[in-house]
Amino acid sequence: MWKRDEGVRQPQNTAATPATTAPDSPAPRVDASSKPIERDKVNIGKSVVIKGELSGSEDLTIEGQVEGKIELRQNILTIGPNAKIKAQVFAKAVVIQGEVHGNVTASEKVDIRDAGSVDGDLSAPRVAIADGAHFRGSIDMQRAGAPKPAGETKAAEQKPAAPAPPAPTPTPVTTR
DSSP: OOOOOTTOOOOOOOSSSOOOOOTTSSSOOOOGGGSOOOOOEEEEOTTOEEEEEEEOSSEEEEOSEEEEEEEEEEEEEEEOTTOEEEEEEEEEEEEESSEEESOEEEEEEEEEOTTOEEESOEEOSEEEEOTTOEEESOEEOOOTTOOOOHHHHHHHHHSOOOOOOOOOOOOOOOOO
């Protein structure tokens, strides 16, 4: 049988190794630095109908119906394949697999998947529309607070607006 050589040391990376626990404890503890950070996620089921304002500070998946306004400005909103949304939507990122009737504004990205449908305007720095998705509206991909392109700024600064030429004055006509 093979035995470990006493002179060989194991790596000293303790962040990824579980801490020891007593034999009678229910589960081994894991060092907090090795745990992935999980965001809170909330689901709204197929049978749920919400009318009014929906806001929060957690990632949200909607499978039901919402009418009104959805505001999750710092979080990700997923609109599931069974969802029917008639609302103005504001979120950090929006993934659409169901139906949305209303404008969608995201600070990072809007992603319309192949079964997704949007009737309304999109406003986000990044927009993805899958092949087979339905979209009717306009897209604004300006970054919030972004400066105007250099060409537009320089042209406006170099050429002051010329005054409009004076309107011609009618000459009086005299009859004798």
